[in-house]
Amino acid sequence: MKSEILFEEGSHKWVVLGRDPDKRDEVIDTNEFIVINDGQAVLLDPGGIDIFPQVLTEMTRYVSTDQIRAIVASHQDPDIASSLAMWTDLCANMKVYCSWIWTGFISHFGMGTNLVLNPIPDEGMELQIGDTNANLYLVPAHYCHSSGNFSTYDPIADILFSGDIGGALVPADSPLFVDDFERHIKYMEKFHVRWFSSNVALKAWVKRIRAINPGMICPQHGSIFRGEQVPKLLDWLDNLDVGKWDAGAELTDINKTQWMKWKKR
Numbered sequence: 380m381k382s383e384i385l386f387e388e389g390s391h392k393w394v395v396l397g398r399d400p401d402k403r404d405e406v407i408d409t410n411e412f413i414v415i416n417d418g419q420a421v422l423l424d425p426g427g428i429d430i431f432p433q434v435l436t437e438m439t440r441y442v443s444t445d446q447i448r449a450i451v452a453s454h455q456d457p458d459i460a461s462s463l464a465m466w467t468d469l470c471a472n473m474k475v476y477c478s479w480i481w482t483g484f485i486s487h488f489g490m491g492t493n494l495v496l497n498p499i500p501d502e503g504m505e506l507q508i509g510d511t512n513a514n515l516y517l518v519p520a521h522y523c524h525s526s527g528n529f530s531t532y533d534p535i536a537d538i539l540f541s542g543d544i545g546g547a548l549v550p551a552d553s554p555l556f557v558d559d560f561e562r563h564i565k566y567m568e569k570f571h572v573r574w575f576s577s578n579v580a581l582k583a584w585v586k587r588i589r590a591i592n593p594g595m596i597c598p599q600h601g602s603i604f605r606g607e608q609v610p611k612l613l614d615w616l617d618n619l620d621v622g623k624w625d626a627g628a629e630l631t632d633i634n635k636t637q638w639m640k641w642k643k644r
């Protein structure tokens with residue numbers, strides 16, 4: 380697994396892990412993020428159980444497991460949260476946070492460990508990095524794509540972790556930072572149109588993030604947006620028509636649907 384420092388100023392640092400060349404082809408590629416302040420760290424979307432050994436190995440180049448004070452799961456998907464039992468076993472001084480609507484569901488990843496989930500209220504919350512004077516802000520991103528979903532903003536680094544929003548299924552040799560937005564669209568479009576279901580929710584998220592005006596947007600899949608690419612992403616999302624599936628049009632003809640044929644048998 381590869382890693383890169385995205386921001387470093389004094390004791391404050393952001394690291395991205397991802398682009399794992401040893402990952403099985405069947406497993407979707409993910410980015411994991413470590414926010415470190417004064418020797419204490421928060422892990423954002425630690426990833427699936429299948430890539431846990433690679434994430435742990437790469438992470439320990441920057442922080443040890445006892446420096447992890449919190450994990451934030453942006454939502455409930457297995458590529459984000461299925462490794463939580465392993466982290467719970469290893470990190471003694473850590474709290475795990477997720478949307479209140481998912482605590483009972485993510486607890487199914489507990490695997491006999493003492494996985495305790497701290498609920499994030501719908502309106503979001505501040506999250507102190509350990510006992511340092513640095514705070515992260517969990518910003519509502521509901522229905523983008525999950526119905527209980529949060530982005531994480533760090534005002535010190537001016538970085539927003541956006542979870543699946545802005546995510547792309549990119550070729551393995553793609554650059555870490557988006558350099559040609561128009562060319563990048565083809566890697567994002569289907570992912571958003573199918574996995575996201577609400578134009579209203581997506582526009583509301585864009586409005587929220589425009590107000591924050593972050594210098595960098597880091598998605599959980601694909602490449603990172605910085606500088607002039609950030610408003611390009613927000614404009615693109617603002618005008619996107621999501622919530623569609625390939626067979627949607629043909630299924631409006633009810634007599635052609637397979638499930639009606641089954642019913643007639």
Ligand SMILES: [Fe+2]
Binds near residue numbers: 543
């Ligand atoms: Fe997801």
Ligand SMILES: [Fe+2]
Binds near residue numbers: 456458542543600
């Ligand atoms: Fe994802």
